[in-house]
Amino acid sequence: MSGIRVLGGEVERGEQILTPDALEFLAMLHRSFAATRDELLARRAERHPLGFLPETAEVRESEWRVAPAPEPLRDRRVEITGPTERKMTVNALNSGARVWLADLEDANTPHWRNVISGQVNLYDAARDQVEFTSPEGKHYALRDDVARPAVVVRPRGWHLPERNIEIEGRPAIGALVDFGLHFFHNAVLGKPYYYLPKMESYLEARLWNDVFSAAEAALDVPRGAIRATVLIETIPAAFQMEEILYELRERASGLNAGRWDYLFSIIKYFRDAGEDHVLPDRDSITMTAPFMRAYTELLVRTCHKRGAFAIGGMAAFIPNRRDPEVTERALAKVREDKRREAEDGFDGSWVAHPDLVPVCREVFDAKLGDRPNQLHVLRPEVSVSAERLLDFRSAGGRATMAGLESAVDVGVRYLLSWLGGNGAAAIHNLMEDAATAEISRSQVWQWVHNGVVLDDGTPVTAELVRSVLARTAQRLEGEHLDQAVRLFERVALADEFVDFLTLPAYERIA
Ligand SMILES: CC(=O)SCCNC(=O)CCNC(=O)[C@H](O)C(C)(C)COP(=O)(O)OP(=O)(O)OC[C@H]1O[C@@H](n2cnc3c(N)ncnc32)[C@H](O)[C@@H]1OP(=O)(O)O
Ligand SMILES: O=CC(=O)O
Numbered sequence: 001m002s003g004i005r006v007l008g009g010e011v012e013r014g015e016q017i018l019t020p021d022a023l024e025f026l027a028m029l030h031r032s033f034a035a036t037r038d039e040l041l042a043r044r045a046e047r048h049p050l051g052f053l054p055e056t057a058e059v060r061e062s063e064w065r066v067a068p069a070p071e072p073l074r075d076r077r078v079e080i081t082g083p084t085e086r087k088m089t090v091n092a093l094n095s096g097a098r099v100w101l102a103d104l105e106d107a108n109t110p111h112w113r114n115v116i117s118g119q120v121n122l123y124d125a126a127r128d129q130v131e132f133t134s135p136e137g138k139h140y141a142l143r144d145d146v147a148r149p150a151v152v153v154r155p156r157g158w159h160l161p162e163r164n165i166e167i168e169g170r171p172a173i174g175a176l177v178d179f180g181l182h183f184f185h186n187a188v189l190g191k192p193y194y195y196l197p198k199m200e201s202y203l204e205a206r207l208w209n210d211v212f213s214a215a216e217a218a219l220d221v222p223r224g225a226i227r228a229t230v231l232i233e234t235i236p237a238a239f240q241m242e243e244i245l246y247e248l249r250e251r252a253s254g255l256n257a258g259r260w261d262y263l264f265s266i267i268k269y270f271r272d273a274g275e276d277h278v279l280p281d282r283d284s285i286t287m288t289a290p291f292m293r294a295y296t297e298l299l300v301r302t303c304h305k306r307g308a309f310a311i312g313g314m315a316a317f318i319p320n321r322r323d324p325e326v327t328e329r330a331l332a333k334v335r336e337d338k339r340r341e342a343e344d345g346f347d348g349s350w351v352a353h354p355d356l357v358p359v360c361r362e363v364f365d366a367k368l369g370d371r372p373n374q375l376h377v378l379r380p381e382v383s384v385s386a387e388r389l390l391d392f393r394s395a396g397g398r399a400t401m402a403g404l405e406s407a408v409d410v411g412v413r414y415l416l417s418w419l420g421g422n423g424a425a426a427i428h429n430l431m432e433d434a435a436t437a438e439i440s441r442s443q444v445w446q447w448v449h450n451g452v453v454l455d456d457g458t459p460v461t462a463e464l465v466r467s468v469l470a471r472t473a474q475r476l477e478g479e480h481l482d483q484a485v486r487l488f489e490r491v492a493l494a495d496e497f498v499d500f501l502t503l504p505a506y507e508r509i510a
């Protein structure tokens with residue numbers, strides 16, 4: 001094996017995943033695509049005025065469609081998302097959802113043991129041989145009476161390194177490691193399906209498509225067997241939905257409205273653009289805000305015009321089996337969210353918890369009738385301008401002390417969880433993951449750097465944030481508390497905006 005070294009420690013059954021041939025395959029992907037990935041990441045730093053691109057007008061105006069969906073992806077009315085931890089793998093496969101988004105991204109801390117054990121669990125899941133016994137002795141196995149969901153794996157975004165594998169003297173790329181290991185071991189069984197996160201341009205989609213072509217060719221997998229669903233969850237990508245589908249048209253099966261990273265991306269892109277671009281308290285920005293409606297309507301319109309699926313996003317409300325009131329509220333909120341999506345023409349949507357599968361299914365069953373999807377709903381009346389997508393004042397809402405305290409509290413609690421190895425957590429009955437935590441900390445940064453004054457007249461300064469942070473820390477405990485607090489301070493207050501909180505966080509665990 002030339003030029004590739006595994007630096008990470010031993011993980012149970014790791015040798016089954018990190019075989020010499022699998023590592024050679026990763027090295028091939030790295031040699032072929034690392035330079036382009038670096039170049040495209042560097043381009044993200046250039047923040048141009050946003051709009052639909054003149055140079056790709058032809059793509060938007062010409063006739064083309066994406067490849068028809070393969071059978072397992074023709075009905076995606078309920079998709080459950082979740083980490084690839086072993087118990088949750090069994091639970092997701094038994095959940096009754098049509099798709100399991102097996103998450104190596106927003107819901108995962110890329111601890112080496114999570115990276116490798118996630119691959120082990122996906123390996124077993126692909127072979128219907130995943131079982132688990134909890135420390136309390138409860139046995140988990142696949143049920144025969146529930147149809148198995150299609151597994152769609154979400155690798156890390158382009159930005160994260162994988163420091164436990166070194167290729168030609170530099171860290172491997174997280175996205176290529178996650179995709180490469182999964183594809184290498186499971187493509188032969190068919191159904192190599194992926195969700196692609198956090199892209200900022202159609203050139204990044206072209207890169208994924210080139211990776212897929214090379215991977216299929218290297219393993220003699222039929223061209224086009226890979227299917228990709230792309231998250232539209234950055235503000236630049238909202239202006240390139242057609243172009244992204246076009247780049248992946250041989251393999252694209254849909255777009256997803258990733259609302260949380262989308263809000264984060266808006267804050268990040270316009271972080272120092274002045275008061276007109278400042279977003280209010282997170283809980284006051286809902287999917288009915290006009291700029292969010294513009295985004296989801298454009299997504300449905302674009303997808304169905306091109307024969308691709310439009311998949312809805314994540315309502316963050318989580319049921320609690322020990323608290324019927326919380327559960328009732330979560331079910332009502334999720335029902336409302338899924339109803340709006342179904343009415344808008346989405347073909348299905350996401351839920352974060354098995355107890356939410358029935359409500360999502362019920363709503364889409366009622367809307368779809370006998371059909372497996374709503375590809376026929378073309379929404380020709382939808383016309384979305386750049387101004388509407390960028391009209392953030394339309395959110396309404398205010399910046400409040402409660403909003404600031406909540407951003408700090410949630411941010412620190414999430415980092416505590418993340419550093420401890422859990423990339424998704426229920427905090428105050430809401431699902432929190434890397435995307436929602438990014439909103440918390442970037443919002444604080446934006447408020448401080450734009451001289452925001454809260455509705456009670458208090459100016460948001462770094463000193464104020466530090467005092468809120470100190471009070472928050474006093475209420476919390478945990479092995480990683482100091483680290484979490486210092487990390488939050490850095491990503492919320494550093495003069496230079498930190499691109500992703502997971503970058504410095506990863507340095508603490510790598
Ligand atoms: C912005 C985005 O990217 S959204 C997508 C990324 N985020 C996610 O995928 C988050 C997915 N959801 C989760 O991780 C979890 O639901 C959490 C962390 C929010 C809450 O988890 P918990 O506190 O364990 O929930 P709870 O105790 O109610 O779980 C009850 C049972 O359901 C299981 N469960 C909960 N969520 C899931 C899930 N998403 N997938 C599979 N099983 C699940 C639990 O394992 C538990 O099983 P058990 O009864 O056999 O022990
Ligand atoms: O990945 C989904 C999101 O909302 O972010």
Ligand SMILES: [Mg+2]
Nearest residue numbers: 106258261435
């Ligand atoms: Mg996301």
